[in-house]
Amino acid sequence: MFLTTIVVLLGTGLTVDSGESAHSLHYIYTALSRNVKMPGIHEFTAMGMLDNTLIDYFDSDRQVKFPKQKWMKAELKEDYWKKGTESRQSKQQWFKVNIEILMKRLNQNTHVLQWMHGCEADSQPDGSFVFHKGIDMYSYDGQNFLFFDDENQVWVASVTAAKATKMKWDNVSDLRKYTMGYLENECMEWMNTDHWVLTGRLTEDSIVELCS
Template identity: 35%
Template sequence: MKVVILLFIFCPLASSVIHSLKYFDTGSSHVPNFPEFVAVGMVDGLQMFHYDSNTQRAVPKQDWMDQVTTGDPQYWERETGYMMRAQQDFTTNIETAKQRFNQTGGVHIVQFMSGCEWDDETGNINGYQQHGYDGEDFIALDLKTETWVAPTPQAVITKLRWDLDKARLAYLKNYYTHVCVDWLKKYLQYGSNSLQRTVPPSVSLLQKSPSSPVTCHATGFYPDRIVMFWRREEEEVHEEEKHGELLPNHDGTFQRSVQLLVDLSSMKSEEWQKYHCVVQLSGRKDDIIIKLDPSQIKTNWKDPATIMPIIIGVLVAVIFIMAAIGVAWYMKKKAKRPPPSPDSGSELSQQLNLMLHTELSLWTRWGIKQTSVHNSGTCQLKIIH
């Protein structure tokens, strides 16, 4: 009986893929160097549409969007018109929200997210519309009950008014459960080369300092359905790890990380290597497994012994540059003086030797030792280890 239950739990999850079509609109006031209104469309996490109040143009962000709009030359003009009206609505919404929260000036942000999800195996469909204000939930649509949910008292007025609009609720339910899903399937068909591809991640081990947690970082992967975790030998260590957020890259791929919250400073290297970072990407059969090898960890921290030769090299270069500047200064000053007397013919080498002795006395205290200074003005340096 236990075997049957395990098969029931794991088999469907391994092959089921939930696709999504989402739109994100953001209106803001008094935010420096940022458009007052921005709208983007995403299919399975890949941006395919963009509009902002600076350009005031709706534009495609994927080449395959041209196929979607074939035979409809006014498509982007209509989208631009929709977005310009939405921009005006957001300006009004910000002022309304400020009144509800008894606010006057300052920076304020109104956010709107809508879309649908479709499970390509079970056929299950889910739609949503959510509104936020200054980073907090304001009001959201519950499609199952066809009502609005107001988590804050300031949104109750809106909820009561919108709940009474049954025609609009019926329209939204039909849109999110049928129209939106039809568009999602169309986008998946035309953008199949991009949306249904599998790009494996590049996985690295990172550490800020010897006392910091080790981070397993995966980047450059697609799709965004990824599972990452640490394990010690064959046992997962869920209580000793911390997961980072899924973040988009500029090229349409994604990145994510998971930290190992284990104090490794007192462990030997062979104990470290019992830990592994495991990365599982949807569409890829084999797991990516990275052993926690100290020699493979990338870090900005450097052992002082490893950078000392670089520091000494820079100091040596500074000595000779200063010597050259001194010579040039002396020659220029000498040119303005009367001709030297016969008994001062070695003045240049004497002055240069004196200057070098003075400079080298400082570097000696920093780990550079003078071994000889000749009358020619050249010197030899020896590194003190």
């Protein structure tokens, strides 16, 4: 049952259905409570998705964040990937600690914790993007666990086991401010930068040069 859960989670992951006019930038993190030692399945993975296109990747075996699109490698400096690697390694440790907490709370021993956060935006006639909504949600063994209601700026517990985390996080004002700041500002800045290249708003000659 556990291995089936892993395959389902890594095959589909957390997904958000965007409207035709919407664009999205999401990061999906998947942590297993132990290394199952199966080909292609890692104890921790992190993926960047721009309009459902994989743009960067990290896993616990390679321990390096690297580009999955040629334009990402060409456009972003080495320092970006170095800092990104450090960030992913830090998140890997955060997941390791918190999945252990969840297992103790639920009296379980081998499971999967996922987190997806990012933003969605509507395109405008002038080519710019306007913030539509933020996404910050957690699942445990493929079931909704906890998500951030960006309209009301509160965490919502989808199951009883998540209520303790909701109460704790709701009382941390800095966390709420950081979450909103990331969703509405930082995520949107990255979306505008990444999407500008990905959607061909550069000239055809420039794209060829970037991807060569």
